Amino acid sequence: MSNNRISNQIRRLRFENGEMTQQQLADKAGVTRQTIIAIEAGKYAPSLTLAFRIARTFGVKVEDVFRYENEDA
Protein backbone atom coordinates (compact mmCIF):
# COMPACT_ATOMS: atom_id res chain seq x y z
CA MET A 1 0.00 0.00 0.00
CA SER A 2 1.44 3.37 -0.99
CA ASN A 3 1.93 6.09 1.61
CA ASN A 4 1.43 9.50 0.04
CA ARG A 5 1.94 12.75 1.86
CA ILE A 6 1.97 16.42 1.00
CA SER A 7 4.70 18.32 2.79
CA ASN A 8 4.76 22.11 2.93
CA GLN A 9 7.05 25.06 3.50
CA ILE A 10 4.46 27.37 5.03
CA ARG A 11 6.26 27.90 8.33
CA ARG A 12 9.52 28.84 6.58
CA LEU A 13 7.71 31.11 4.11
CA ARG A 14 5.84 32.86 6.91
CA PHE A 15 9.08 33.72 8.62
CA GLU A 16 10.66 34.83 5.37
CA ASN A 17 7.69 37.16 4.81
CA GLY A 18 8.20 39.41 7.79
CA GLU A 19 7.31 36.76 10.38
CA MET A 20 3.75 36.64 9.18
CA THR A 21 1.43 35.18 11.80
CA GLN A 22 -0.87 32.26 11.11
CA GLN A 23 -3.82 34.59 11.60
CA GLN A 24 -2.50 37.04 9.00
CA LEU A 25 -2.00 34.22 6.50
CA ALA A 26 -5.44 32.86 7.30
CA ASP A 27 -7.03 36.26 6.68
CA LYS A 28 -5.23 36.66 3.36
CA ALA A 29 -6.10 33.14 2.22
CA GLY A 30 -9.69 33.46 3.39
CA VAL A 31 -9.70 30.56 5.86
CA THR A 32 -9.59 30.13 9.62
CA ARG A 33 -6.38 30.03 11.66
CA GLN A 34 -7.21 26.41 12.61
CA THR A 35 -7.09 25.48 8.94
CA ILE A 36 -3.65 27.03 8.52
CA ILE A 37 -2.47 25.21 11.65
CA ALA A 38 -3.80 21.90 10.28
CA ILE A 39 -2.17 22.45 6.87
CA GLU A 40 1.13 23.52 8.39
CA ALA A 41 1.18 20.41 10.59
CA GLY A 42 0.46 18.20 7.55
CA LYS A 43 -2.85 17.05 9.04
CA TYR A 44 -4.98 18.50 6.27
CA ALA A 45 -4.30 18.57 2.54
CA PRO A 46 -5.77 21.79 1.11
CA SER A 47 -7.79 22.00 -2.09
CA LEU A 48 -6.05 23.17 -5.24
CA THR A 49 -7.78 26.55 -4.96
CA LEU A 50 -6.58 27.12 -1.41
CA ALA A 51 -3.08 25.93 -2.30
CA PHE A 52 -2.94 28.54 -5.06
CA ARG A 53 -4.29 31.23 -2.73
CA ILE A 54 -1.60 30.46 -0.14
CA ALA A 55 1.13 30.42 -2.77
CA ARG A 56 -0.12 33.73 -4.17
CA THR A 57 -0.07 35.24 -0.69
CA PHE A 58 3.65 34.48 -0.49
CA GLY A 59 4.24 35.44 -4.12
CA VAL A 60 5.65 32.04 -5.06
CA LYS A 61 4.62 29.02 -7.14
CA VAL A 62 2.47 26.27 -5.66
CA GLU A 63 5.30 23.74 -5.88
CA ASP A 64 7.47 26.06 -3.79
CA VAL A 65 4.93 25.75 -0.98
CA PHE A 66 3.65 22.19 -1.33
CA ARG A 67 5.52 19.06 -2.29
CA TYR A 68 4.07 15.67 -3.04
CA GLU A 69 5.98 12.87 -1.34
CA ASN A 70 5.50 9.21 -2.10
CA GLU A 71 7.38 7.01 0.35
CA ASP A 72 7.24 4.07 -2.06
CA ALA A 73 9.15 6.02 -4.69
Added chain:
Amino acid sequence: MNRLQKSAWFNLVVVTGVFPIAALGLFLMARTNAKGIDYLIIFLVFGSLAGLGGYLLLRKKGFEAGFDEREKTIYKRAFEWATIALMLFLCCACIIPFFVLGGGNSVRVLYLPVIFLSTLWVGQFVHSAAVLIQCALEAEDEQ
Protein backbone atom coordinates in the same frame (compact mmCIF):
# COMPACT_ATOMS: atom_id res chain seq x y z
CA MET B 1 -14.20 28.77 19.66
CA ASN B 2 -14.60 28.94 15.88
CA ARG B 3 -17.82 29.36 13.87
CA LEU B 4 -18.20 25.62 13.33
CA GLN B 5 -18.10 24.89 17.06
CA LYS B 6 -20.52 27.74 17.78
CA SER B 7 -22.87 26.33 15.15
CA ALA B 8 -22.63 22.83 16.65
CA TRP B 9 -23.31 24.11 20.19
CA PHE B 10 -26.21 26.18 18.86
CA ASN B 11 -27.75 23.17 17.10
CA LEU B 12 -27.19 20.97 20.14
CA VAL B 13 -28.92 23.43 22.47
CA VAL B 14 -31.77 24.16 20.07
CA VAL B 15 -32.42 20.50 19.26
CA THR B 16 -32.18 19.40 22.88
CA GLY B 17 -34.45 22.27 23.89
CA VAL B 18 -37.00 21.68 21.15
CA PHE B 19 -37.33 17.94 21.74
CA PRO B 20 -39.19 18.16 25.10
CA ILE B 21 -41.51 20.80 23.59
CA ALA B 22 -42.27 18.52 20.64
CA ALA B 23 -42.80 15.59 23.02
CA LEU B 24 -45.18 17.73 25.10
CA GLY B 25 -47.07 18.72 21.95
CA LEU B 26 -47.44 15.09 20.93
CA PHE B 27 -48.54 14.13 24.42
CA LEU B 28 -51.22 16.85 24.42
CA MET B 29 -52.44 15.88 20.96
CA ALA B 30 -52.61 12.23 22.01
CA ARG B 31 -54.62 13.18 25.10
CA THR B 32 -57.13 15.24 23.17
CA ASN B 33 -57.31 12.35 20.69
CA ALA B 34 -57.79 14.76 17.78
CA LYS B 35 -58.19 13.27 14.32
CA GLY B 36 -57.72 14.15 10.67
CA ILE B 37 -58.23 17.84 10.03
CA ASP B 38 -57.67 18.76 13.72
CA TYR B 39 -54.17 17.25 13.63
CA LEU B 40 -53.50 18.95 10.32
CA ILE B 41 -54.42 22.38 11.68
CA ILE B 42 -52.27 21.89 14.81
CA PHE B 43 -49.34 20.70 12.66
CA LEU B 44 -49.71 23.65 10.28
CA VAL B 45 -49.80 26.19 13.12
CA PHE B 46 -46.81 24.70 14.97
CA GLY B 47 -44.93 23.99 11.73
CA SER B 48 -45.38 27.60 10.54
CA LEU B 49 -44.23 28.96 13.90
CA ALA B 50 -41.18 26.65 13.93
CA GLY B 51 -40.37 27.54 10.32
CA LEU B 52 -40.62 31.26 11.00
CA GLY B 53 -38.50 30.99 14.16
CA GLY B 54 -35.89 28.88 12.37
CA TYR B 55 -35.75 31.32 9.45
CA LEU B 56 -35.27 34.31 11.74
CA LEU B 57 -32.54 32.57 13.74
CA LEU B 58 -30.62 31.22 10.75
CA ARG B 59 -30.97 34.42 8.74
CA LYS B 60 -29.44 36.37 11.60
CA LYS B 61 -26.61 33.92 12.28
CA GLY B 62 -25.89 32.71 8.74
CA PHE B 63 -23.75 29.92 10.22
CA GLU B 64 -22.89 27.58 7.40
CA ALA B 65 -22.22 30.30 4.84
CA GLY B 66 -18.96 31.21 6.56
CA PHE B 67 -17.35 27.78 6.84
CA ASP B 68 -14.03 27.29 5.11
CA GLU B 69 -13.10 24.09 3.25
CA ARG B 70 -11.60 22.23 6.24
CA GLU B 71 -14.66 23.05 8.32
CA LYS B 72 -16.89 21.80 5.52
CA THR B 73 -14.91 18.54 5.52
CA ILE B 74 -15.50 18.18 9.27
CA TYR B 75 -19.16 19.03 8.73
CA LYS B 76 -19.54 16.42 5.98
CA ARG B 77 -17.79 13.73 8.06
CA ALA B 78 -20.10 14.51 10.96
CA PHE B 79 -23.03 14.24 8.56
CA GLU B 80 -21.90 10.74 7.58
CA TRP B 81 -21.71 9.68 11.23
CA ALA B 82 -25.14 11.21 11.87
CA THR B 83 -26.61 9.33 8.92
CA ILE B 84 -25.23 6.03 10.22
CA ALA B 85 -26.56 6.74 13.75
CA LEU B 86 -29.91 7.80 12.33
CA MET B 87 -30.24 4.61 10.27
CA LEU B 88 -29.22 2.41 13.20
CA PHE B 89 -31.74 4.13 15.46
CA LEU B 90 -34.50 3.86 12.88
CA CYS B 91 -33.67 0.21 12.30
CA CYS B 92 -33.78 -0.54 16.05
CA ALA B 93 -36.98 1.47 16.56
CA CYS B 94 -38.74 -0.49 13.82
CA ILE B 95 -37.25 -3.97 14.18
CA ILE B 96 -37.04 -4.40 17.98
CA PRO B 97 -40.83 -4.02 18.53
CA PHE B 98 -41.34 -6.64 15.83
CA PHE B 99 -39.24 -9.17 17.75
CA VAL B 100 -40.60 -8.16 21.15
CA LEU B 101 -44.30 -7.95 20.27
CA GLY B 102 -44.44 -10.45 17.42
CA GLY B 103 -45.77 -9.99 13.93
CA GLY B 104 -49.44 -10.40 14.84
CA ASN B 105 -49.56 -7.52 17.30
CA SER B 106 -50.27 -3.82 16.68
CA VAL B 107 -48.57 -0.60 17.73
CA ARG B 108 -50.37 2.64 18.62
CA VAL B 109 -50.31 5.24 15.86
CA LEU B 110 -48.89 7.74 18.35
CA TYR B 111 -45.53 5.98 18.14
CA LEU B 112 -45.08 6.86 14.46
CA PRO B 113 -44.47 10.62 14.98
CA VAL B 114 -42.51 9.77 18.14
CA ILE B 115 -40.18 7.56 16.10
CA PHE B 116 -39.92 10.25 13.41
CA LEU B 117 -39.06 13.04 15.88
CA SER B 118 -36.68 10.83 17.85
CA THR B 119 -34.86 9.89 14.65
CA LEU B 120 -34.45 13.55 13.73
CA TRP B 121 -33.20 14.31 17.22
CA VAL B 122 -30.67 11.46 17.19
CA GLY B 123 -29.39 12.57 13.79
CA GLN B 124 -28.93 16.18 14.83
CA PHE B 125 -27.48 15.27 18.22
CA VAL B 126 -24.88 12.91 16.72
CA HIS B 127 -24.05 15.48 14.03
CA SER B 128 -23.40 18.25 16.56
CA ALA B 129 -21.51 15.91 18.89
CA ALA B 130 -19.37 14.63 16.00
CA VAL B 131 -18.44 18.19 14.99
CA LEU B 132 -17.50 19.08 18.56
CA ILE B 133 -15.48 15.88 19.04
CA GLN B 134 -13.51 16.42 15.81
CA CYS B 135 -12.79 20.06 16.76
CA ALA B 136 -11.72 18.99 20.25
CA LEU B 137 -9.38 16.32 18.85
CA GLU B 138 -7.80 18.85 16.50
CA ALA B 139 -7.34 21.32 19.34
CA GLU B 140 -5.65 18.57 21.34
CA ASP B 141 -3.23 17.94 18.46
CA GLU B 142 -2.35 21.64 18.35
CA GLN B 143 -1.11 21.60 21.95
